[in-house]
Amino acid sequence: MIPSFWLSTLDPVTPRPPLPGDRSYDVVIVGGGYTGLWTAYYLSQVAPHLSICVLEASYCGFGASGRNGGWASGLFPVGHAKLARRYGAAQATAMHAALAGAVDEVGRASAAEGIDCHYAKGGTISLARSPAQLRRARKSAGFLPQDEAAAMCNATDVLGGVYSPDCAALHPARLVRGLADVVSRHADIYEGTRVLSIARGSVTTSHGTVTAGTVVRALEGYTSQLEGHRRALAPVYSLMIATEPLPESDWERIGLARRETFTDERHMIIYGQRTADDRLAFGGRGAPYHFGSRVEPSYDQVPAVFDSLAQTLTDMFRIRPRIAYRWGGPLGIPRDWMPSVGLRDGVAWAGGYVGDGVAAANLAGRTLADLIAGETTERTTLPWVNHRSRRWEPEPIRWLGINAALRATTLRDALEKHPAPAR
Structure with a gap:
């Protein structure tokens, strides 16, 4: 491992x-x-x-x-x-x-x-970065308008956000x-x-x-x-990356001054934090569930997911940092x-x-x-x-169901990001 x-x-x-x-x-x-x-x-x-x-x-x-x-x-x-x-x-x-x-x-x-x-209790912010995400965010307690959300975490395309104080990095x-x-x-x-x-x-x-x-x-x-x-x-894998420490100029633009943890309102879960040594530690779901609930060290490494996580950081913060660490492991659902x-x-x-x-x-x-x-x-x-x-459920129903749900979640996010044109 x-x-x-x-x-x-x-x-x-x-x-x-x-x-x-x-x-x-x-x-x-x-x-x-x-x-x-x-x-x-x-x-x-x-x-x-x-x-x-x-x-x-x-x-x-x-x-x-x-x-x-x-x-x-x-x-x-x-x-x-x-x-x-x-x-x-x-x-x-x-x-x-x-x-x-x-x-x-x-x-x-x-x-x-x-x-x-x-330990740094800065709370957590979930950004709304598309109209569909904004509609969901408006229904949540702790909703922030665009300017307040961007002041906390200045990602691209921020339309609003949801803040909770009940989180520590x-x-x-x-x-x-x-x-x-x-x-x-x-x-x-x-x-x-x-x-x-x-x-x-x-x-x-x-x-x-x-x-x-x-x-x-x-x-x-x-x-x-x-x-x-x-x-x-069900052991479902979550993978993470960590950047090299970012320069202060990046942090002045990105924010997270109190080390707030961050995500957005997409359906496929992503999660990140500013570490104490000024890296971005960032992770998400998307790795496949393995038949028979198998758990193996090789499943910790899925290059396509790591690449997707790195690209998401670029999309969110307009940076292309060197990725210093890649790792993962199972969680229980x-x-x-x-x-x-x-x-x-x-x-x-x-x-x-x-x-x-x-x-x-x-x-x-x-x-x-x-x-x-x-x-x-x-x-x-x-x-x-x-x-x-x-x-x-027993296999193969379990394998089919969990992986179908993962693909459906990815598709829902893609459709919200690029909605079909009105007829």
Whole structure:
């Protein structure tokens, strides 16, 4: 695997030793990313008497936690209106408020633990750059007129935008590696330990079996690789590029003075940030879903998608910067796009963030800590708690459906950019 820009800026990772054979704990957490580590972190605070271990197939931060876009955002893949129809307006509001609070909690906890993850809460702006995008933007809370949107992020063809203060830009690998160091003071972390199967009360690994009163599944985009979970979450790839540092003259024109994260109102998701060292880190969807939910290192590299991302930066900001890094990896998508967190019969889980997991994983970790400790809190009554998404369809329906949706999304954007002439 080619490391992300984020991981490339850190000292080379030396994995911790693997599981040294059969062991017993009160809680075993499968997955050394944000979800698993935040769960261990908060659980060690609310229930310090519990023994905890974290199992990671490679090293902490190998997956999406070490290579994402660095958005700690209050975004949730299911909109307020849809949540309100199913759970009521109060619950929908509570879900979004909890996520907004998680953005601040990531910053607070990082500062408290001395994790310098380049946290900057500048908010996020979604630009409207076509008439169709403008029509969508006008319906959203936080709508900005053209002059205000362009003053924040001076991209080409800006007609307006939508701003939310509930987002912070950060360095994701600094966060996950720093968090792993903190957690290692309170729990045992075994890296280089692939989990083969989980069951109530036990986890079978490549290095032995761990028995535990509670088993936590926190594998996100790699969930489909676990025995019996092939259709739980679809691993869909998101790819990124990072430029060389841009000169100050470019930033004076582009803006993003508070390191606001940015996107636009197109249907195919794109996302970017101004890094602490003045690069543009920019990513998007568009890579194909692979038959059978396969996950392979070679899938991280799709030259056509990298070229498209670079061209999008040129189109947006009239620059042709040198692209210094290219990388990617899978994220987890549930069939109904509804992330979930829960605990049933001794097995806990969290995930399905659809790419918005940096802050959501923090909220999930706190929620799992409450559930495992037997505490009833405002978090444990949120609508995503104990939600169960139906499984994805079997192949080849899954492959056909997901890739058809990707192509349809690309076509919708093309038609909005170049609408058919009126008859």
